[in-house]
Amino acid sequence: MIIAYPWLTVRNRSVLNIKLRGKISDQLKSRFSSGLSLPKLCENLIKAAYDPHICGVYLHIETLSCGWGKIEEIRRHILNFRKSGKFVIGYAPEWHEKEYYIGCACDELYAPPSAYFSLYGLTARAIFYGGVLEKVGVEPQVKRIGKYKSAGEMLTRKNMSEENREVLTTLIDNIYENWVDTVSKDKGKSKKEIESFINEGVYQIEKLKEDGWITDIKYDDEVTSMLKTRLGIVKKKKLPLIEYKKYSKVSKWSVGLSGGKDRIAVIRASGSIGRVEGSSFFSPSSGIITEQFIKKISKIRDSKKYKAVIIRIDSPGGDFLASDIMWREIKLLAESKPVVASMVDMAASGGYYMAMAADVIVSENLTLTGSIGVVTTKFNLGKLYEKIGFNKEVISKGQYAELYAADRPFRPDEEKLFAERAEHIYKRFRDNAAHSRSMSVDKMEEIAQGRVWSGNDAASRGLVDAIGGFSRAVAIAKHKANIPHSKKVTLVEMSKPSFSLQKIIFSMLTSAIGIDTTLKHLQNDSAACDGVQARMDGIMFDGSEGSSFGLLKDYLTSL
16 A cells, blocks of 8 residues: 655655665555565665755664675665765664675765674575484474575584585685675775675774775764754754655655656565465465466556566565466466566576576575575374374375375385475476576576576576576566657556555564564575575565464475
């Protein structure tokens, strides 16, 4: 429910105040949703650049919870805003790598004398439950196709495999090098100086100011007083700040940003992939639901008013069947009009499966990409049942009727069938990827194997066509649709938020009683990186959703 009020007035010489913190989603948000919406944040910065009533941005930067793809997009829009000649003042009480990376894009950077400044570098962690499951009598029987497909390791191993170590090391190196290069250019310092700064590990706030890492040491009220002086505002008057949420109600056309006659449809696909909506009150639908996605695709395909389509993908993957069905629908859509896949934090496993059906794939430098591989798992709870005195008896007919029996391990013939099924899924994924990317199967096999690549590395290997964000995707879509570069287009959002009393109540309940707290660590990525904070292998729900039952279910049915 996003409503624009064309009559909403903005005071002359106002400063747009944005509090950049917490979780950032690529989805549009309803007025009841928590967290920031990346598309709305970017739209506000674009509007403010053209709005004659806005003279600058005051950006409060606090701890962020998102991947590096979104960080790059935000930073790009800050730099584009500055090209308008207006100022961006950054202020933050706490700095980590992501926050400082964005802060460096501001004209000036301020911090209070008590600020926490933690730029110690990046770490990668892999969590292992193999020992825990062994103690409680749970035996996960995992079949993975692709030597780099590490998702199942968290269930079976007690330490990191060499393949997983190789992938994580490469990803961390890429992020670190990109961070050092960017900060080096922004601060006018050599890479050696940047690395020495990180490795010193001593961050007295006064030294940060002296060495030019921040502009000055000031409290929030002192920064606003400084801005009042610069704008020539009488001391007794308040700084004319307009908050992010209020400014979101200002329509684009009111600042001269109306679109053209040509329309480009935008579908946003975020979260884990599933076939149907949650049926339980306590598991409201979330993520990418096949049925809903196909309805949007059909609406666009059947209409002549859309010249091209952009599919924004921010997904770790999920159900294979759902991914394959959506791949087919995107492929059919691409036969009737240009389709561009724009990948955000991650398009791994099923997320990449969707992207590869598009005509062109656009990725950020550090988007987690690929993971063309398969993991399937059955949990044998036999020993656990013995420990707790639980028993059940089953009457069945058919050789494989009890293939997924939870009270015993696979028989040899069952294990063979289980492995063949996984192999079949992998070959279909790999072969479709090879065909979509115009590669031989042998060439695709070299870069598949369940490996996750950064966007840059994926581009050099042919998995991605172009590096950039949403604006790059729009430019490519216009080109593919033979729309002149200088001609305006209207972007039509097909994934507008809907009002759901169920979701609101569920959100209130989970916040009040902490339903998800005990599950958080279990559901985090088995190969998550500090500073990456994204699902790499595309098996489980993202860090705040799902249940332990969902975890088991996903491992049985997912890519």
